[in-house]
Amino acid sequence: MKRTHLPLNGLRVLDAAARHLSFTRAADELAVTPAAVGQQVRALEDALGVVLFRRTTRGLELTPEAEGALPALRGGFLQFEEAVRAMQAGQSSKSLTIAAPRDLTEKWLMPRLAAIARTDADLRFVLVAADPMNGGAPDFTEANLDLAIRWAEGPGGHEGEALESEGMVTLAAPLAPADAPAIGWPGCPDGEGPMPVRWTAEPSGSA
Secondary structure, three states, X not given: OOHHHOOHHHHHHHHHHHHHOOHHHHHHHHOOOXXXXXXXXXXXXXXXXXXXXXXXXXXXXXXXXXXXHXXXXXXXXXXXXHHHHHHHHHHOOOEEEEEEOHHHHHHHHHHHHHHHHOOOOOOEEEEEEOHHHOOOOOOOOHHHOOEEOOEOOOOXXXXXXXXXXXXXXXXXXXXXXXXXXXXXXXOOOOXXXXXXXXXXXXXXXXX
């Protein structure tokens, strides 16, 4: 029988009814009616061409054909469960794919990711160079991105948060207004003496 023709619902009902030797208790487990269990069993018997249960004065009994198939059937269901767990583990893994400009990754992102990774040994980061995305919208289908960091005025059409750091500033053009604040540093002229260019400083945002 081809896999596409496997009567999986009927086999699941067979497993429950065989464990309980009762259509009623199998129905309770499967959240269906006893009549629905009986219909599934009869449909499975018709599809396979074998009798699976017999009613006796002592109750429901398995036929030798059904009893002989149960170990392989239950082993198959266990493998299904393992496959489902494996798929779920892949979705809930602690691996994040992050796209960011190379210079930002090297000078700002990497030290922070290293600090985060030290708190959880299971964390894994996959970094994608994203220099062409500067000023553009990230394509989250590329490399299955979980997060993208880009230079921008705002998040655009994506959900995003602005990142601010004391170590990041945006330098304005040299023709800034005369009253714009200047960048200072320890030992700077502090307004004394000529300054070749006056730059403005403001928090840098990325989303």
